[in-house]
Amino acid sequence: MSYDQIDDLDADGRTQEELVAVGRRTMSKNFRQAPVVFVRGEGMYVWDKAGKRYLDFVGGIAVNGLGHSHPRVVDAVQRQVRQLMHVSNLYFNEPQVRISEALAARYEAAAGKPGLVYLCNSGTEATEAALKLVRRYATKTLGQPDRSNVVSFTQSFHGRTMFALAATGQPKYHEGYTPLVPGFSYAAFNDLESVSRLVDQNTCAVILEPIQAEGGIILPAPGFLADVARLCRERGALLILDEVQVGIGRTGTFFAFEQEGVVPDVITLAKSLGAGFPIGAMISTEEAARGFEPGAHGSTFGGNAVGCRAALAVMDVIEQDGLCDHVRRQGAWFLEALDGLKRFPVVSGARGRGFILGLGLNKPVAQEITLACLERGLLVNKLNDTSLRFLPPLIAQRAHMRAALETLTEVLEATA
Numbered sequence: 001m002s003y004d005q006i007d008d009l010d011a012d013g014r015t016q017e018e019l020v021a022v023g024r025r026t027m028s029k030n031f032r033q034a035p036v037v038f039v040r041g042e043g044m045y046v047w048d049k050a051g052k053r054y055l056d057f058v059g060g061i062a063v064n065g066l067g068h069s070h071p072r073v074v075d076a077v078q079r080q081v082r083q084l085m086h087v088s089n090l091y092f093n094e095p096q097v098r099i100s101e102a103l104a105a106r107y108e109a110a111a112g113k114p115g116l117v118y119l120c121n122s123g124t125e126a127t128e129a130a131l132k133l134v135r136r137y138a139t140k141t142l143g144q145p146d147r148s149n150v151v152s153f154t155q156s157f158h159g160r161t162m163f164a165l166a167a168t169g170q171p172k173y174h175e176g177y178t179p180l181v182p183g184f185s186y187a188a189f190n191d192l193e194s195v196s197r198l199v200d201q202n203t204c205a206v207i208l209e210p211i212q213a214e215g216g217i218i219l220p221a222p223g224f225l226a227d228v229a230r231l232c233r234e235r236g237a238l239l240i241l242d243e244v245q246v247g248i249g250r251t252g253t254f255f256a257f258e259q260e261g262v263v264p265d266v267i268t269l270a271k272s273l274g275a276g277f278p279i280g281a282m283i284s285t286e287e288a289a290r291g292f293e294p295g296a297h298g299s300t301f302g303g304n305a306v307g308c309r310a311a312l313a314v315m316d317v318i319e320q321d322g323l324c325d326h327v328r329r330q331g332a333w334f335l336e337a338l339d340g341l342k343r344f345p346v347v348s349g350a351r352g353r354g355f356i357l358g359l360g361l362n363k364p365v366a367q368e369i370t371l372a373c374l375e376r377g378l379l380v381n382k383l384n385d386t387s388l389r390f391l392p393p394l395i396a397q398r399a400h401m402r403a404a405l406e407t408l409t410e411v412l413e414a415t416a
């Protein structure tokens, strides 16, 4: 399908500029959008209202794991929409049962023990469920009312609801929202001593991202996650791994924790799980899952048939197309190629794993570079003033990476 064949759902003749102006006037001010309105996506590309094509290395912030409108997901969703969209959690629906079975099996294969799945609609909701579960498990199931504290990490990001926000160890996200949910303290990532100081008999859980994503794409030091897991075991705390951004194949294994020799008690997923359709999940061990009895937690839309059908298609494609191996191989190549951009004085180096990669800059020019790339038809993400982030769909091929590098090179040549 070419751009001209687009199904014009909004044929009122308004231009991109006009729509941007309406958006700026009528939409809540909590986002800082670039002045483009996207109207179509296919594979690695999106098109804006003016018909311009962009190569997408942002992937909806790790959501479009299979690229845009993957035919297998589109087909599955269309068929499910025609058949059944929603019935509530008063009943089962088939895709919900099947995706729970598939995720539980994946967890069991990786962790060596059975897992139970709670379905929701976003990463924040998965965090919220995980934190409620661990607090309830310790204080109610185990009957240890003082064991309600959670240890999180500075530079972490776990979401925006009040429980998830308290777990997020970045003061800038807390501003104006105090008092926060009590019971949180923050250790330093890759500093086991700081974790050890905080985890005690009142700690119900430690929560962390296997790779700190929003906080700067910070990889765990070898053995760090395993050491945290051991500390948790010794002190009777549960380990929650937030795989919302790095799960579902992004690091080259289905779960990021598989590369770390740890067995988390709870993991959270969202983003790529639905390939663009909102769905989140929390998987916990059978033991930790005892924290929730009927009525302890819930969600009207969680487990809705369409999101679950999308997730089933995603899991099938990842498996059948061997995308984890692909990400491992291509990610290593792209990391090295990005690191080669150090030949530009403004670039300090690349970091990351699989298809979550960052490029460090020696000057605060990330915004300028992001806009220059946009201008040239490449989507990259400014992580902070001195870092760019690349979260390409897992289907990205070498040719896409070469094209992205070419554009980046042009932009860096023009960057003082």
Ligand SMILES: Cc1ncc(COP(=O)(O)O)c(C=O)c1O
Residues within 6 Å of the ligand: 122, 123, 124, 125, 127, 157, 158, 159, 160, 209, 213, 214, 242, 243, 244, 245, 270, 271
């Ligand atoms: C690690 C992590 N956890 C949780 C969240 C929150 O997910 P959502 O935005 O879907 O609520 C994010 C979002 O960026 C994330 O990166």
